[in-house]
Amino acid sequence: MSDDTQQTPAAPHSKVDDASIAATIIDLLSQRADTSSICPSDAARAVGGDHWRDLMDDTRRVARRLVAEGRVQITQGGEVVDPTEARGPIRIRWARED
Numbered sequence: 001m002s003d004d005t006q007q008t009p010a011a012p013h014s015k016v017d018d019a020s021i022a023a024t025i026i027d028l029l030s031q032r033a034d035t036s037s038i039c040p041s042d043a044a045r046a047v048g049g050d051h052w053r054d055l056m057d058d059t060r061r062v063a064r065r066l067v068a069e070g071r072v073q074i075t076q077g078g079e080v081v082d083p084t085e086a087r088g089p090i091r092i093r094w095a096r097e098d
Contacts, residue, residue: 016047016055021062025072029094037075037093063092070095 024043032038040059044052064083066072074083075091083090 018062020047021059037091
């Protein structure tokens with residue numbers, strides 16, 4: 001009995017630009033309640049597919065830029081943190097006054 005299934009090799013990793021990552025972060029936040037947040041991996045997965053892990057540093061960097069623009073905030077444990085000092089897991093949410 002022959003197996004007619006064929007596996008397609010994964011597409012080579014193509015460069016994802018910062019604008020695509022930023023747009024994805026904004027889009028994902030727009031789909032959630034104003035009080036919700038996303039994980040950077042949510043955005044990386046959306047733009048990177050199987051290669052999302054390769055985009056984590058880029059996604060965190062783009063999130064820091066969005067913080068500098070006043071569009072989002074980065075939190076840890078529900079508290080806003082300085083993105084240049086954040087280490088470990090972070091969340092991204094809309095910028096707001098608390």
